[in-house]
Amino acid sequence: MDRNWIIRSTWFYNVNPALKFGVIAALFIVGLFIHNLNTMIWLTGCFFVSYLLFTGLAKMISFWLLFTAFILAILSSTTMIFFGKGDHVLFQWHFLIISEESLARGLHIGLRTFLYTVIGMLFATTTRPVQFFYSLMQQIKCPPKYAYGFLAAFRMLPIMYEEFYTIRAAMKVRGMDRKKGIKARYTKIKRYAIALLSQSIRRAQRTAVAMEAKRFSETSGRTYYYIMTYSRYDLVFIITIAGLVAAAFWLSVAFPFTPYTNVLE
Amino acid sequence: MMSLINKGFGVENLRLAFPKQKEMLLKDLTCHYKKGEKILLLGPSGCGKSTLMKVLCGLIPQSIEVPMKADNMSIPDKWGYVFQDPDSQFCMSYVDEEIAFVLENQQIPQNDMPALIDKYLKAVGLDLENSHMLIQELSGGMKQRLATASALALDPDVLFLDEPTAMLDPEGTRDLWETVRQITHGKTVVVVEHKIDHILDFIDRIILFNENGEIITDGPADDILTNYQKQLKEYGIWYPGVWEGRYGETDMAIDPLEQAEQRVYMKLDHFTVYRKKRPKVSIPELSIGRGEWVTIIGENGAGKSTLLEGMMDLLKYKGEKRWFVENDETKVSFVFQNPEFQFVTDRVSEELGFSLNVKNMDPDKIEKKVKAELIRFSLNKQKDQHPYQLSTGQKRRLSVASTLIEEPTVILLDEPTFGQDAKNTFELLELFEGFRKKGAAIVMVTHEMEIVHRFATRAIRLANGNIDEDKLTARGRRQVDGEDGYGQKLDHSQHMVL
Numbered sequence: 001m002d003r004n005w006i007i008r009s010t011w012f013y014n015v016n017p018a019l020k021f022g023v024i025a026a027l028f029i030v031g032l033f034i035h036n037l038n039t040m041i042w043l044t045g046c047f048f049v050s051y052l053l054f055t056g057l058a059k060m061i062s063f064w065l066l067f068t069a070f071i072l073a074i075l076s077s078t079t080m081i082f083f084g085k086g087d088h089v090l091f092q093w094h095f096l097i098i099s100e101e102s103l104a105r106g107l108h109i110g111l112r113t114f115l116y117t118v119i120g121m122l123f124a125t126t127t128r129p130v131q132f133f134y135s136l137m138q139q140i141k142c143p144p145k146y147a148y149g150f151l152a153a154f155r156m157l158p159i160m161y162e163e164f165y166t167i168r169a170a171m172k173v174r175g176m177d178r179k180k181g182i183k184a185r186y187t188k189i190k191r192y193a194i195a196l197l198s199q200s201i202r203r204a205q206r207t208a209v210a211m212e213a214k215r216f217s218e219t220s221g222r223t224y225y226y227i228m229t230y231s232r233y234d235l236v237f238i239i240t241i242a243g244l245v246a247a248a249f250w251l252s253v254a255f256p257f258t259p260y261t262n263v264l265e
Numbered sequence: 266m267m268s269l270i271n272k273g274f275g276v277e278n279l280r281l282a283f284p285k286q287k288e289m290l291l292k293d294l295t296c297h298y299k300k301g302e303k304i305l306l307l308g309p310s311g312c313g314k315s316t317l318m319k320v321l322c323g324l325i326p327q328s329i330e331v332p333m334k335a336d337n338m339s340i341p342d343k344w345g346y347v348f349q350d351p352d353s354q355f356c357m358s359y360v361d362e363e364i365a366f367v368l369e370n371q372q373i374p375q376n377d378m379p380a381l382i383d384k385y386l387k388a389v390g391l392d393l394e395n396s397h398m399l400i401q402e403l404s405g406g407m408k409q410r411l412a413t414a415s416a417l418a419l420d421p422d423v424l425f426l427d428e429p430t431a432m433l434d435p436e437g438t439r440d441l442w443e444t445v446r447q448i449t450h451g452k453t454v455v456v457v458e459h460k461i462d463h464i465l466d467f468i469d470r471i472i473l474f475n476e477n478g479e480i481i482t483d484g485p486a487d488d489i490l491t492n493y494q495k496q497l498k499e500y501g502i503w504y505p506g507v508w509e510g511r512y513g514e515t516d517m518a519i520d521p522l523e524q525a526e527q528r529v530y531m532k533l534d535h536f537t538v539y540r541k542k543r544p545k546v547s548i549p550e551l552s553i554g555r556g557e558w559v560t561i562i563g564e565n566g567a568g569k570s571t572l573l574e575g576m577m578d579l580l581k582y583k584g585e586k587r588w589f590v591e592n593d594e595t596k597v598s599f600v601f602q603n604p605e606f607q608f609v610t611d612r613v614s615e616e617l618g619f620s621l622n623v624k625n626m627d628p629d630k631i632e633k634k635v636k637a638e639l640i641r642f643s644l645n646k647q648k649d650q651h652p653y654q655l656s657t658g659q660k661r662r663l664s665v666a667s668t669l670i671e672e673p674t675v676i677l678l679d680e681p682t683f684g685q686d687a688k689n690t691f692e693l694l695e696l697f698e699g700f701r702k703k704g705a706a707i708v709m710v711t712h713e714m715e716i717v718h719r720f721a722t723r724a725i726r727l728a729n730g731n732i733d734e735d736k737l738t739a740r741g742r743r744q745v746d747g748e749d750g751y752g753q754k755l756d757h758s759q760h761m762v763l
Contacts, residue, residue: 151356151357152357154358155355155357155358155400159352172579173601174619174668179623191609195606195608198653207356209328209329210354211356212327213324213345214367215370215371216356217370221372223373223374223375225362
């Protein structure tokens with residue numbers, strides 16, 4: 001994440017990134033097998049709160065990302081709510097049918113979308129790319145050419161961003177805006193693509209040569225500037241995540257909000 | 266092989282051709298150099314000197330696959346390379362990480378890294394408070410010094426410098442060479458460079474190439490500078506005294522405008538331009554008139570480009586801006602620093618006709634006009650090529666030509682001679698002068714003081730977003746006083762509304 005976006009550091013930053021990645025991936029899989037709406041509600045709630053507690057992201061950016069996640073969740077739930085099958089019809093208008101069952105399923109899908117986004121953000125906003133790739137190389141023996149390839153690509157993003165604005169200004173000056181119509185719009189998009197891609201491809205090629213000039217090679221072993229190891233934070237992290245999941249399961253039985261324990265039925 | 270070892274490093278009878286090119290770039294070329302030599306490879310752009318340097322260090326064919334053959338080759342074991350483009354030679358985001366990357370590649374223990382990083386940064390004069398700093402936030406000159414530091418981190422016997430200052434302003438150029446001079450004591454250095462005034466005192470040998478990639482001479486620097494002036498001039502090399510060689514000791518004479526008439530073309534009143542929502546430049550009052558050549562000078566970050574972009578409506582501004590021209594969309598034009606961004610078609614000839622096409626001009630007229638411009642800008646041979654395939658000089662000419670084909674009354678230029686060789690620079694300047702004579706106003710951001718002294722009629726120095734100085738140059742004073750026949754004083758307080 002960009003340095004300007006991250007405003008504080010929490011102990012989640014100290015967790016080994018490769019391990020964090022593994023645990024988060026496992027959570028995604030667990031999420032797939034939850035069909036109890038109550039569990040889903042509690043799980044989403046638990047992780048939403050822990051995201052708010054542990055993220056280092058600036059508040060406004062955090063808000064807009066969550067807002068986007070919320071919109072996505074609503075969109076994915078409506079497809080199920082409006083057109084799902086069910087016996088207890090609540091509302092019908094032409095081809096729109098809302099039933100109790102479809103409402104439950106829709107909510108479930110919407111929550112899952114939101115849950116996944118929040119978990120993903122929890123990882124992305126508490127992990128520095130450099131440390132993540134260094135950890136991948138050291139903990140799971142990811143080949144350096146991929147790790148540094150990604151890192152070099154990260155470096156190019158802000159450059160491309162600036163380039164985009166320059167190209168937009170240049171197009172305006174050349175009078176691209178004076179041309180109207182669908183064809184003009186098509187040629188404009190094509191110009192942006194050619195200009196951005198050609199610059200990026202050449203830059204990538206030059207960077208690759210420069211990296212080899214700095215004796216980067218696949219064959220030799222290498223030392224690391226950042227040594228990534230496991231620490232007690234990792235244990236705390238695993239216990240926290242496991243605790244959150246267990247709590248969600250227990251709460252869903254102890255305090256169920258809805259009667260739907262299996263949305264597939 | 267024996268002969269080469271005695272002579273140091275080098276290559277014998279090198280033959281090299283880029284794929285899909287009919288002609289060989291380098292043919293039977295032999296080049297030797299010894300330890301401790303400081304060598305400058307000189308020649309016209311595209312003559313293959315940069316390619317030769319990549320062969321000498323082994324980047325070709327190991328990293329860049331180009332078909333080549335040589336009878337004998339001897340490549341140094343330890344070498345470092347500094348490339349031309351400051352933005353494409355780093356793979357990490359932070360300064361310390363970039364040097365660490367080089368150390369990691371050599372398997373230097375992690376414990377030793379922080380001290381070494383500090384050492385190399387100090388050596389190139391990058392005294393950062395905290396070396397964990399975003400590379401993106403460095404200036405071009407600092408980036409090139411970082412590139413030099415990472416080359417030093419390889420502990421090289423031979424240092425290859427491939428036009429390291431091509432994308433730097435005069436200050437960055439001077440500082441970089443100062444650094445290179447300090448760190449290369451006793452080291453072997455091979456340099457390719459067009460701007461040579463700053464390096465002559467530490468170079469002891471020059472190899473001069475012609476446009477066919479053949480070595481025409483090879484010897485002590487002083488001899489070549491005195492005996493091969495003609496070639497240096499022809500190849501567009503920025504040798505010391507190149508301006509005097511072309512234009513003599515004084516500034517340009519100022520002929521009367523073709524039609525004597527006074528008019529203010531643009532007026533700014535309490536004009537503030539914003540970049541990223543912050544005010545970057547504030548101009549209380551400024552007017553620019555017919556036949557003026559205004560240069561905007563000042564340090565990096567003073568707001569020169571911002572001012573131009575504000576004038577062109579490319580950035581948000583507050584205050585008043587008025588154009589007194591027929592049509593401010595077509596009669597005011599802007600040439601960007603990087604010509605490639607401005608290309609909007611796939612063929613040189615289409616590129617030239619584009620803005621006329623937008624205006625729905627009669628196709629026959631467009632064709633005639635494009636033909637004339639192709640010849641005027643010496644792009645006729647390239648008329649069916651893709652703009653991206655042109656050489657640096659040709660690209661610049663095309664971007665200027667395609668903007669000027671509309672015959673603008675005000676021409677805004679953002680460092681138009683940046684990265685150009687001497688020959689191209691002079692051609693461009695003379696072209697702008699031609700437009701000025703016809704009555705156009707030229708507003709140009711530049712770092713080159715020779716342009717300010719020789720061509721400009723007025724110089725505005727910006728500092729921290731404010732006008733520090735706004736003066737007529739000697740040439741401008743003559744224009745106002747009418748010594749050269751201009752006849753009338755240009756009065757900036759008056760303005761005419763069309």
